[in-house]
Amino acid sequence: MIHAPSLLRRPFFSSSSPPPPPAASCILPPPPLLRPHVISSLARTPISLRCSAADSRSPSNREMAAQQDPRLAGIASAIRVIPDFPKAGIMFQDITTLLLDVKAFRDTIDLFVDRYKDKGISVVAGIEARGFIFGPPIALAIGAKFVPLRKPKKLPGEVISEEYSLEYGTDKIEMHVGAVEAGERALIVDDLIATGGTLNAAIRLLGMWISFNPFVLLTFTISSIYQGRDRLGDKPLFVLVQSSVDAHDHH
Ligand SMILES: O=P(O)(O)OC[C@H]1O[C@H](OP(=O)(O)OP(=O)(O)O)[C@H](O)[C@@H]1O
Numbered sequence: 001m002i003h004a005p006s007l008l009r010r011p012f013f014s015s016s017s018p019p020p021p022p023a024a025s026c027i028l029p030p031p032p033l034l035r036p037h038v039i040s041s042l043a044r045t046p047i048s049l050r051c052s053a054a055d056s057r058s059p060s061n062r063e064m065a066a067q068q069d070p071r072l073a074g075i076a077s078a079i080r081v082i083p084d085f086p087k088a089g090i091m092f093q094d095i096t097t098l099l100l101d102v103k104a105f106r107d108t109i110d111l112f113v114d115r116y117k118d119k120g121i122s123v124v125a126g127i128e129a130r131g132f133i134f135g136p137p138i139a140l141a142i143g144a145k146f147v148p149l150r151k152p153k154k155l156p157g158e159v160i161s162e163e164y165s166l167e168y169g170t171d172k173i174e175m176h177v178g179a180v181e182a183g184e185r186a187l188i189v190d191d192l193i194a195t196g197g198t199l200n201a202a203i204r205l206l207g208m209w210i211s212f213n214p215f216v217l218l219t220f221t222i223s224s225i226y227q228g229r230d231r232l233g234d235k236p237l238f239v240l241v242q243s244s245v246d247a248h249d250h251h
């Protein structure tokens, strides 16, 4: 069971040196609770999920911003939540339903592109597997190359590797040597942060080649973002929507 009630009241966005927020991201909010889909067997039951955004911490500002950008509600509601997958106690945030919703998918990409275009970003690094879905369209739209951060033994060339622990297991990601060069400005893309282990490993990989903090972004996250966010230290983190689910709210 996931319990983090006190943490849930904390700001979920942290950065001591965030990227300059463009207009769209400034107005992105953790607004009033929204309703994503929760699927248990064939039944859909709503649980709470909040739209969120970058660096706004004032509830009034956030609520105001939420009203200004209705796309977040559509994105949040397009993410399906499946309790106890792949094991008991995990509230699995399923973005495959978002991909079926053309508007929500497009809005997701557009929000990130609006935020990160014209920031001199030359590398978008996507984390396998779901970062491969969201990263390439963002990379193309902002004029950056795409670098896949892959699970072990998938890349044929010389690689550098980082191990990390997951919410439900351990893993490793690898990157081709030479895919990025010193001085490049990178954006790391994934769909979710839970413990933050994956994202931290990605940052360490990129950090071997890029001297400054890479920007990182997620399409949505779960309640344990607070732990994951803390593990990121002062790295800029951009989250579109945030769930505040309790693992057994649905029961
Ligand atoms: O913050 P963390 O605790 O590290 O967890 C987040 C990671 O877990 C998921 O990927 P997963 O490893 O399940 O791989 P997949 O995308 O191939 O399913 C998700 O897409 C993130 O990459």
Ligand SMILES: Nc1ncnc2[nH]cnc12
Binding pocket: 090, 091, 092, 093, 094, 166, 167, 168, 192, 194, 222
């Ligand atoms: N709760 C969750 N939903 C989807 N992917 C995950 N990866 C780690 N935790 C996850």
